[in-house]
Amino acid sequence: MPEDSMDKPNIVTCTAPVNIAVVKYWGKRDEELILPINSSLSVTLHQDQLKTTTTIATSRSFQEDRIWLNGKEEDINHPRLQSCLREIRRLARKRRNDDDPSLDSTGLSQRVHICSVNNFPTAAGLASSAAGFACLVYTLARVFGVEGELSAIARQGSGSACRSMYGGFVQWIMGEKEDGKDSLAQQVEAETHWPELRILVLVASAERKPVGSTSGMQTSVKTSSLLKHRADSVVPGRMADMIEAVQKKDFAAFAELTMKDSNQFHATCLDTYPPIFYLNRVSQQIINVVHRYNRHYGETRLAYTFDAGPNAVIFMLKQHVPEFVQVVQHFFPPETNGGQFIKGLPVNSAALSEELKQDIGLEPMPKGISYIISTKAGPGPCVVTDPTQHLLGSDGFPIGSV
Amino acid sequence: MPEDSMDKPNIVTCTAPVNIAVVKYWGKRDEELILPINSSLSVTLHQDQLKTTTTIATSRSFQEDRIWLNGKEEDINHPRLQSCLREIRRLARKRRNDDDPSLDSTGLSQRVHICSVNNFPTAAGLASSAAGFACLVYTLARVFGVEGELSAIARQGSGSACRSMYGGFVQWIMGEKEDGKDSLAQQVEAETHWPELRILVLVASAERKPVGSTSGMQTSVKTSSLLKHRADSVVPGRMADMIEAVQKKDFAAFAELTMKDSNQFHATCLDTYPPIFYLNRVSQQIINVVHRYNRHYGETRLAYTFDAGPNAVIFMLKQHVPEFVQVVQHFFPPETNGGQFIKGLPVNSAALSEELKQDIGLEPMPKGISYIISTKAGPGPCVVTDPTQHLLGSDGFPIGSV
Numbered sequence: 001m002p003e004d005s006m007d008k009p010n011i012v013t014c015t016a017p018v019n020i021a022v023v024k025y026w027g028k029r030d031e032e033l034i035l036p037i038n039s040s041l042s043v044t045l046h047q048d049q050l051k052t053t054t055t056i057a058t059s060r061s062f063q064e065d066r067i068w069l070n071g072k073e074e075d076i077n078h079p080r081l082q083s084c085l086r087e088i089r090r091l092a093r094k095r096r097n098d099d100d101p102s103l104d105s106t107g108l109s110q111r112v113h114i115c116s117v118n119n120f121p122t123a124a125g126l127a128s129s130a131a132g133f134a135c136l137v138y139t140l141a142r143v144f145g146v147e148g149e150l151s152a153i154a155r156q157g158s159g160s161a162c163r164s165m166y167g168g169f170v171q172w173i174m175g176e177k178e179d180g181k182d183s184l185a186q187q188v189e190a191e192t193h194w195p196e197l198r199i200l201v202l203v204a205s206a207e208r209k210p211v212g213s214t215s216g217m218q219t220s221v222k223t224s225s226l227l228k229h230r231a232d233s234v235v236p237g238r239m240a241d242m243i244e245a246v247q248k249k250d251f252a253a254f255a256e257l258t259m260k261d262s263n264q265f266h267a268t269c270l271d272t273y274p275p276i277f278y279l280n281r282v283s284q285q286i287i288n289v290v291h292r293y294n295r296h297y298g299e300t301r302l303a304y305t306f307d308a309g310p311n312a313v314i315f316m317l318k319q320h321v322p323e324f325v326q327v328v329q330h331f332f333p334p335e336t337n338g339g340q341f342i343k344g345l346p347v348n349s350a351a352l353s354e355e356l357k358q359d360i361g362l363e364p365m366p367k368g369i370s371y372i373i374s375t376k377a378g379p380g381p382c383v384v385t386d387p388t389q390h391l392l393g394s395d396g397f398p399i400g401s402v
Numbered sequence: 403m404p405e406d407s408m409d410k411p412n413i414v415t416c417t418a419p420v421n422i423a424v425v426k427y428w429g430k431r432d433e434e435l436i437l438p439i440n441s442s443l444s445v446t447l448h449q450d451q452l453k454t455t456t457t458i459a460t461s462r463s464f465q466e467d468r469i470w471l472n473g474k475e476e477d478i479n480h481p482r483l484q485s486c487l488r489e490i491r492r493l494a495r496k497r498r499n500d501d502d503p504s505l506d507s508t509g510l511s512q513r514v515h516i517c518s519v520n521n522f523p524t525a526a527g528l529a530s531s532a533a534g535f536a537c538l539v540y541t542l543a544r545v546f547g548v549e550g551e552l553s554a555i556a557r558q559g560s561g562s563a564c565r566s567m568y569g570g571f572v573q574w575i576m577g578e579k580e581d582g583k584d585s586l587a588q589q590v591e592a593e594t595h596w597p598e599l600r601i602l603v604l605v606a607s608a609e610r611k612p613v614g615s616t617s618g619m620q621t622s623v624k625t626s627s628l629l630k631h632r633a634d635s636v637v638p639g640r641m642a643d644m645i646e647a648v649q650k651k652d653f654a655a656f657a658e659l660t661m662k663d664s665n666q667f668h669a670t671c672l673d674t675y676p677p678i679f680y681l682n683r684v685s686q687q688i689i690n691v692v693h694r695y696n697r698h699y700g701e702t703r704l705a706y707t708f709d710a711g712p713n714a715v716i717f718m719l720k721q722h723v724p725e726f727v728q729v730v731q732h733f734f735p736p737e738t739n740g741g742q743f744i745k746g747l748p749v750n751s752a753a754l755s756e757e758l759k760q761d762i763g764l765e766p767m768p769k770g771i772s773y774i775i776s777t778k779a780g781p782g783p784c785v786v787t788d789p790t791q792h793l794l795g796s797d798g799f800p801i802g803s804v
Contacts, residue, residue: 223662225631225635225636226628226631226632226636226666226669226670226673229627229628229631229635230628233627233631234627234628256675259675259676260625260673260675263672263673263674263675263677264628264672264673266672267628267669267670267672267673268628268669270665270666270668270669270672270681271628271662271665271666271669272665273658273661273662273665274661274689274693275665275689277681277686277689279672280683280686281682281683284679284682287676287677287679291676
């Protein structure tokens with residue numbers, strides 16, 4: 001092999017999705033290994049709308065591990081980043097030693113350059129760490145030739161990242177072992193299972209930065225007796241019910257469990273001392289709109305769920321999307337001179353009846369919602385084969401950087 | 403006795419206080435008898451600031467029972483009103499039969515005219531039903547010559563009314579019996595026990611009428627698993643701790659339990675399906691101000707509590723009132739052309755340091771609070787001996803009415 005080709009970086013690019021929990025994860029029993037106090041279940045969102053792209057290059061010419069996130073170099077020594085790097089390298093070494101001593105091992109001692117971007121604004125407050133760590137771990141695994149179960153490694157980057165390792169409907173089984181080996185994500189159903197299901201992300205204009213989820217859940221675990229009860233006594237049954245609802249594609253059951261679980265999560269935040277508020281007046285109005293919409297139709301056609309931030313995620317069946325978008329536009333009139341209000345999957349126009357408006361009967365809240373992302377369930381992480389999509393150039397540095 | 407004096411009504415006037423729970427009552431195990439799913443504890447507010455006055459007249463010339471509330475005749479057939487009337491008459495009959503058959507019984511068959519007013523606006527959203535039913539039962543008892551335990555009767559008018567039958571610090575023991583005979587209020591300490599304790603009611607400008615507490619707690623009992631856990635497993639310990647904090651006059655312990663219990667009550671409302679919101683953006687800001695104020699001083703000097711409405715009740719020791727009022731005026735700038743901002747017990751002026759303002763560091767919320775009522779713990783129901791205070795004239799009809 002000519003020397004110049006040995007210096008040329010080995011480059012891999014992958015993408016990974018965002019996921020939204022419908023049975024929420026809140027609280028760790030082990031901070032270091034990121035082991036949760038309860039199991040959780042999520043829907044993987046489609047990467048056409050929301051994804052992280054990560055390129056990793058290895059080269060013997062690199063002096064040190066480095067990382068660039070959304071165009072800015074960040075500290076590679078971040079403990080959770082280091083956990084993922086260490087675990088992947090450990091698995092790679094193990095594989096070489098155990099399985100196939102003949103495997104090329106030059107890459108193992110090489111340093112990595114990591115470059116990662118999201119196709120959505122960070123300011124949108126969408127949980128980007130799950131997609132980010134899932135993508136990091138998936139890409140690292142490709143680079144170092146590691147195969148098999150990777151969700152336990154992604155989990156050590158960010159708990160919910162383990163669920164972004166699969167497409168469709170994914171459970172994170174809390175596990176029992178102290179070393180966390182059984183705290184893994186598992187696909188419940190693939191993304192093709194429920195094609196009628198649609199997901200709208202209502203991006204709210206945040207009034208102020210909320211408490212971060214890491215410190216928030218620490219305080220909750222320490223101070224909320226309701227959280228302990230939830231984890232021990234409520235979630236196990238809810239996981240079983242939710243899996244059944246997903247498998248049967250029972251929208252009403254899925255929707256009610258989703259709303260109840262979101263509310264219970266926020267209830268445990270309020271039972272935290274000092275209390276944590278993630279639901280603001282816009283969230284409360286969205287919740288009221290959804291319940292009144294459902295009451296108007298006498299059936300559960302919409303479900304909301306809120307994470308540790310102001311955005312709402314709304315589930316519905318495909319046929320109900322156009323009218324619901326009208327409802328949102330009516331009760332949250334957008335800025336008239338802003339950009340497009342609906343992004344993502346196209347939405348047909350629809351009429352909004354006076355009866356429905358009156359039955360909802362709330363005062364419109366102008367500018368409460370910045371825009372809507374229309375999406376659906378999607379696949380897990382993918383390798384990008386087109387080399388023009390790499391974020392690192394053949395020199396191993398971010399393309400476009402000085 | 404000349405005939406005209408027999409036609410002249412027998413008139414009694416009494417007053418009764420409002421109370422504010424620091425361990426909350428939320429949820430009934432018996433709707434008819436109003437038996438709660440957990441015990442609760444409250445502070446009786448001073449009647450100089452907040453009270454109900456009720457005059458009851460009996461006369462053999464009255465054709466039927468009638469009631470006027472705040473100047474307007476209301477339906478006497480309201481079931482809870484009927485419960486109180488029936489129970490007092492039953493006790494009066496029992497007393498006559500058992501104890502003293504010679505007692506004058508003419509009054510027993512006579513009809514009553516009831517007239518009741520509050521010395522605070524109903525629109526302020528202060529729980530007036532507790533003071534109202536306590537006053538009704540206390541006055542009826544005087545009219546019919548009934549003595550002894552009356553809280554179990556007041557309880558059948560409005561659950562929390564039983565706690566307004568005593569002054570100071572009062573517990574409502576949930577009881578175990580099916581007939582509710584052991585579900586009673588009991589004084590923990592008299593109003594003179596903790597003279598340094600001050601209470602400010604921050605009257606919020608409500609944005610919309612919230613869900614009523616009767617239907618709210620019904621839905622919570624049916625749907626919230628966290629409420630059941632709270633009632634069964636959290637409240638018993640909290641009652642013991644709260645009684646101890648009150649007896650020791652340990653403000654920090656009292657304050658923290660008060661805040662935690664308010665938060666947990668609102669958490670169970672959020673865990674209700676559909677969820678119930680009583681805390682709005684003003685409440686959230688008050689909560690944040692209180693925690694940041696306490697953090698600034700490194701000690702718990704303030705406690706908030708919120709019932710099923712937007713008003714906040716703040717507890718503090720006397721020496722901290724003047725500065726706290728400045729804090730409220732700074733972070734909730736009142737309308738400049740409105741009436742007085744502070745009502746009730748006089749409050750000295752004070753300075754507000756830049757450090758404190760900065761440590762609280764929140765954006766002021768204009769007009770979030772309409773006014774403050776400054777008060778303290780006070781006595782239970784009283785008989786008004788001055789006949790000029792009667793609300794019914796010698797004809798048995800409201801004074802001033804046409």
